[in-house]
Amino acid sequence: MSSHRFAVLALISISLASSLWLLLDVITAYTYSRETYAFGVPNFESRFEALHKSMPSRSVLGYVSDNPGNNTQSQAEFYLTQYALAPVIVKATTEEHFVVANFHNNAPNANMLRAKNLVLVQDFGNGVFIYHNTTR
Amino acid sequence: MILLCLALAWLMGSGLVRWLFPAPLRSTLQNALVLSLGAGVGIGIASSLYFLTLALVGPKILVLASVEGVALVAALALAILTARRGTLLEWAPGPPTPWYFTAALGVAVASAVTMFIFCTLTKPHGEWDAWAIWNMRARFLFRGGEFWRDAFSNQLDWSHPDYPLLLPGIVAMCWTLARAESTLASTGAALLFTFGIAGVLISTLGILRGKTQALIAGTLLLGGVSLIVNGANQYADVPLSYFILATLGLLCLQDHYPDDLRFSVLAGLTAGFAAWTKNEGMFFLVAMIAARAWAISRYGNRATLAPQFLRLAAGLAAPLAVIAIFKLRFAPPNDLLARQPHQIVAHLADISRWITVIQEYVVEPFRIGEYLVPVILVLGVYWYLVRFKVEQQDRPGIATIIIAAGLMLAAEFAIYVALPGDPSWQTKTSFDRLLIQLWPSALLAFFIAANTPQLQAKSKAAEKGKAAEKGKAAEKGKAAEKGKAAEKGKTAKRAAKPAAK
Secondary structure: OOHHHHHHHHHHHHHHHHHHHHHHHHHHHHHHHHHOOOOOHHHHHHHHHHHHHHOOOOOEEEEEEOOOOOOHHHHHHHHHHHHHHOOOEEOOOOOOOEEEEEOOOOOOOHHHHHHOOEEEEEEEEOOEEEEEEOOO | OHHHHHHHHHHHHHHHHHHHOOOOOOOOHHHHHHHHHHHHHHHHHHHHHHHHHHHHHOOOHHHHHHHHHHHHHHHHHHHHHOOOOOOOOOOOOOOOOOHHHHHHHHHHHHHHHHHHHHHHHHOOOOOHHHHHHHHHHHHHHHHOHHHHHHHHOHHHHHHOOOOOOHHHHHHHHHHHHHOOOOOHHHHHHHHHHHHHHHHHHHHHHHHHHOHHHHHHHHHHHHHOHHHHHHHHOOOOHHHHHHHHHHHHHHHHHHHHOOOOOHHHHHHHHHHHHHHHHOHHHHHHHHHHHHHHHHHHHHHOOHHHHHHHHHHHHHHHHHHHHHHHHHHHHOOOOOOOOOOOHHHHHHHHOOHHHHHHHHHHHHHHHHHHHHOOOOHHHHHHHHHHHHOEOOOHHHHHHHHHHHHHHHHHHHHHHHHHHHOOOOHHHHHHHHHHHHHHHHHHHHHHHHHHHEOOOOOOOOOHHHHHHHHHHHHHHHHHHHHHHHHHHHHHHHHHHHHHHHHHO
């Protein structure tokens, strides 16, 4: 086999093998996402749908969550909340008149809410609440 | 309806490109290039018109539909009614291409399309940047109604509200005209850009270097998983990669056809749309202009510098005007540029930041494309076996690509070291995508420079046969010579005999 032919065949083989190999990974990921609880946009869209429909298009909400501090997961959930509620502006603070809560259960930490001066306005289910900040 | 809007934008772009490079309506390489470039150009124009309409008259669907409709009809009229002849772009001559090259490309396309579909089904809203920046901004523009300017609110500073609007614009335009929100708009645009890159690369290389080089490069590009996955994840790096490749490819074609300056006009337009896609596109614009000026001065004909740059400027003018309106009237200041000078100086003096970034710059190129074997090693072996042979007319184009890419990498290096918070996190989350922006253009330069592989095996029998043929021919030639000489001698003798008589 000539060196040119070897070079071309090696390059094409590696390309096709890489593509087909990772195609299997992608298909597996798709199957997994169908079979398991998927964290991501569709989940947030459905959780926040009722709140989104009840909000006027121009409003600003604060944000509170039961996620631990500043990690990637809590950042992602904040962005997903904003994405689901747009064009409402969501700010990463509780210092707003109304505050949207993104909790992972329906029994939020009462002490934490009291410390932040938050009083429940409405429970939208699936861990989504609207609170009123009594100091604002 | 949403897919129809995208298809019409594609048609508008293809009409404009066809007006610049008219060709008979049949299956040709030139029309493949026209359609590949038409996708990005059409999306760029449609998105710019959407933004201008919004800025001038607000969210009025009738005005928007009229403006986009007039632009479409004008582009189609130009494409159909144009009578002049342009440069005819055909496959560069070369040795016949074996059938298995086409088959390999077919398998690569099929695998890439399947991968794109499964990624999209898994994440129809795209990945992090897509929903945190691009599609979220599209939602603000579409859902916000008269308050669409909230998309650029300082209260959303974490989402980079100063980023340009090519992608949010085209998505919001489709939603507005269809009066419905659907992920089809962002997915369709992502599909056009991802596979448009393959189309531009294959057709440009086909014109410059022939079918064999084009098919090899296309198979290698589509075998790279990260381009397809990032495209399906709706990251803006893939559209930017498309516009960078289109611009640099058109400049290479300009070097091949120096008399037809329309390549430079179109390159200016696509470079402008690169800047309308992402802030890095602005870097590219500056880097491309500097690289082109140097490359022409060093390797090209200096007399062509002024005419080419005038055409580039003509193509750039419209997108730059749109960007200027957006940046000056609507966008808040860039969050990176808003840093204090003393912070920048402190970062520059921190040697650990340099080491972190250098480390990533050395390691990440080995991961480009997520091939099973590091592709830069594969290309190194390919180069060793096949070697480069750069024609004089290709030198300015290749130099433009290398210098522009080098300047972009240097600028990003400076940003990683000097500006943001943690360089390790920044490089790990973004440097791979920066390389994707440049990867198709790097492949273009590599395969313009590489020798066309000689695939026809020269067997010993064939060699012997040729030698025998040559020997026979030589023998025949000698015999003929001898025969002629003998004939001449006899004739002379015959002529001499009567005289003697």
